[in-house]
Amino acid sequence: MTAAPRTLAIDEAKVDLRTRMGKLALPHPVLAASGCFAYGQQFADFMDLRSLAGLSTKGISPLPRFGNPLPRICETASGMLNSIGLENVGAEAFLAEKLPFLRELGISVWVNFFGEDFATYVECARLLEAGRGNGIDVLEMNISCPNIKKGGIEFGTVPEVAHRLTRACVEVTDLPIVVKLTPNVADVVAMADAVAQAGAAGVSLINTITGMAIDVRTRRPRIATMYGGLSGPAIKPVALRMIHQVSTALPELPICGMGGIMTGEDALELIMAGACCLQVGTANFARPDAALAVRDELRTRMAQLGIATVEEVVGCIRPLPPEAARTEPT
Amino acid sequence: MPSQFTAHVDANRSLGGGYVVLEIVPDDGALGEVVAGQFVMLRGEWGRELLNPRAFSVLWSQPDGRFAVLLKAYGKGTTRLVETKAGDRITVTGPLGRGFHAPQKGVTQLLVAGGVGLPPLHLHARQAAAAGNAGALELFYGGRDRDDLVLTGDFVAWGLKMSLATEDGSVGVRGFVTAPLEQRLIAARSAGDKVEILSCGPTPMLAAVRKLGLAHDITTWLCLEEEMACGFGVCLGCAVPMHGARPYQYCCSDGPVFEGSKVRWP
Numbered sequence: 001m002t003a004a005p006r007t008l009a010i011d012e013a014k015v016d017l018r019t020r021m022g023k024l025a026l027p028h029p030v031l032a033a034s035g036c037f038a039y040g041q042q043f044a045d046f047m048d049l050r051s052l053a054g055l056s057t058k059g060i061s062p063l064p065r066f067g068n069p070l071p072r073i074c075e076t077a078s079g080m081l082n083s084i085g086l087e088n089v090g091a092e093a094f095l096a097e098k099l100p101f102l103r104e105l106g107i108s109v110w111v112n113f114f115g116e117d118f119a120t121y122v123e124c125a126r127l128l129e130a131g132r133g134n135g136i137d138v139l140e141m142n143i144s145c146p147n148i149k150k151g152g153i154e155f156g157t158v159p160e161v162a163h164r165l166t167r168a169c170v171e172v173t174d175l176p177i178v179v180k181l182t183p184n185v186a187d188v189v190a191m192a193d194a195v196a197q198a199g200a201a202g203v204s205l206i207n208t209i210t211g212m213a214i215d216v217r218t219r220r221p222r223i224a225t226m227y228g229g230l231s232g233p234a235i236k237p238v239a240l241r242m243i244h245q246v247s248t249a250l251p252e253l254p255i256c257g258m259g260g261i262m263t264g265e266d267a268l269e270l271i272m273a274g275a276c277c278l279q280v281g282t283a284n285f286a287r288p289d290a291a292l293a294v295r296d297e298l299r300t301r302m303a304q305l306g307i308a309t310v311e312e313v314v315g316c317i318r319p320l321p322p323e324a325a326r327t328e329p330t
Numbered sequence: 331m332p333s334q335f336t337a338h339v340d341a342n343r344s345l346g347g348g349y350v351v352l353e354i355v356p357d358d359g360a361l362g363e364v365v366a367g368q369f370v371m372l373r374g375e376w377g378r379e380l381l382n383p384r385a386f387s388v389l390w391s392q393p394d395g396r397f398a399v400l401l402k403a404y405g406k407g408t409t410r411l412v413e414t415k416a417g418d419r420i421t422v423t424g425p426l427g428r429g430f431h432a433p434q435k436g437v438t439q440l441l442v443a444g445g446v447g448l449p450p451l452h453l454h455a456r457q458a459a460a461a462g463n464a465g466a467l468e469l470f471y472g473g474r475d476r477d478d479l480v481l482t483g484d485f486v487a488w489g490l491k492m493s494l495a496t497e498d499g500s501v502g503v504r505g506f507v508t509a510p511l512e513q514r515l516i517a518a519r520s521a522g523d524k525v526e527i528l529s530c531g532p533t534p535m536l537a538a539v540r541k542l543g544l545a546h547d548i549t550t551w552l553c554l555e556e557e558m559a560c561g562f563g564v565c566l567g568c569a570v571p572m573h574g575a576r577p578y579q580y581c582c583s584d585g586p587v588f589e590g591s592k593v594r595w596p
Contacts, residue, residue, distance in 0.1 A: 037564065038564045045331055073557055075557075087566055284564065
């Protein structure tokens with residue numbers, strides 16, 4: 001016997017995609033992710049950038065960086081490894097040459113930034129403060145990139161260090177700082193808590209997972225730096241788990257979720273795990289308008305499931321019932 | 331200006347030797363004008379297993395939007411594309427990158443091709459022939475064996491001078507294509523001919539062609555290939571080491587055609 005399907009669906013026009021990331025109001029949850037969207041311009045040939053909720057720029061450091069030796073990328077099963085090396089134009093050139101284009105878009109501009117040591121992190125936040133009221137809405141502090149060498153790993157993995165670094169950066173800018181955390185830690189909640197206590201306006205979860213790929217013909221690694229950051233659908237389950245852990249333990253802390261989003265259904269999963277907004281990253285490479293496709297699919301999927309607002313499903317998931325209850329109707 | 335559009339495979343023609351020409355028809359949109367050396371990113375309906383599109387030089391492109399690429403199975407993506415059939419859906423982004431420049435008066439262009447590096451030079455020759463400039467071009471084409479040299483009849487039809495080389499000697503001279511190229515460079519020097527080199531093929535071949543160009547002080551344009559995820563200057567994966575202020579440039583957006591002397595190779 002088949003139960004009659006529940007008639008949940010609502011009209012897509014009735015779906016309200018608006019969301020908030022702390023104090024930041026967004027027309028829908030989907031932004032383009034740092035490192036996968038450069039400074040936006042290249043995408044203007046392919047899409048209406050103003051339809052994005054926002055974008056996070058390529059990570060900016062105080063001085064320009066030229067990046068790592070090649071090969072820098074390789075594709076892996078349902079994912080890709082990269083070791084680009086945080087190549088960027090530097091804060092000064094970003095403000096002068098890249099920000100004016102972004103400012104005109106009228107969308108939420110998140111500037112991802114990093115330093116090579118404690119002092120240059122703070123210096124970068126101070127430099128980017130000049131963009132407040134002038135195009136920059138959020139500073140997304142990257143304490144998690146696997147691709148810088150100089151002791152950078154501590155910023156993302158030792159809660160006390162992350163706390164001190166976040167506090168020092170929060171003190172030099174009035175821009176909200178969202179801290180992008182690494183999944184390469186044993187206790188992501190401790191990291192999120194440490195940066196929240198230091199004044200972070202939220203966290204971005206997750207950055208890439210450190211990985212490796214080998215060419216068995218040459219017995220060499222497939223990227224020059226041996227290890228790189230794994231992104232794409234392969235990492236989505238890890239993103240879901242970490243977003244859920246943080247949102248459950250720290251329900252007041254806004255989370256921007258990312259990690260392998262390719263479809264509207266993926267987006268909805270991350271939202272249900274606890275993300276209030278999202279970034280689409282690796283998918284932009286295959287399809288420049290991927291973030292907008294995700295937004296449209298999210299609306300469709302929500303309508304099919306009778307979900308009228310994003311807000312009602314942020315962090316909505318419940319544990320499965322005990323085994324004995326599995327035969328009962330849900 | 332590049333665009334992204336959906337298309338389908340109209341024909342999959344085997345040329346032997348593992349080479350396949352995929353003829354692609356856009357469902358909406360079109361490539362527009364293509365400069366020889368420009369490329370497209372192609373992705374089949376691969377779901378989530380293979381993420382990134384794959385880059386291919388355009389072999390030919392028609393005003394109605396139909397175009398073709400030449401390929402050979404190498405990894406998972408190219409294998410899937412080689413196996414496509416008429417009607418299969420393909421997502422296309424392009425045309426991308428900067429191609430070769432047209433022949434200039436008084437300068438003979440020596441086209442040096444190997445393997446799947448043929449298409450940009452084939453298209454260049456097609457366009458030059460259409461402009462009545464085939465006489466300004468000569469082809470040097472190398473491969474492992476007879477089956478490794480494809481579409482040679484087109485160059486004959488366009489009236490290009492051709493020097494073929496195969497490693498097994500089954501066609502043309504035995505050995506690498508750089509041998510007849512070097513003879514030509516020596517002849518050009520003694521005759522006072524102005525020549526330049528346009529080359530595309532396996533990286534070791536390009537490295538050897540670049541060295542010959544440097545040794546003979548001949549301007550050499552290399553159409554390079556690097557692993558790339560996006561094809562339009564965002565992922566920064568396809569770095570090419572360069573001399574000058576910027577230690578790296580990008581195969582997809584600064585190239586794929588680079589002047590050999592500026593490439594920072596040994």
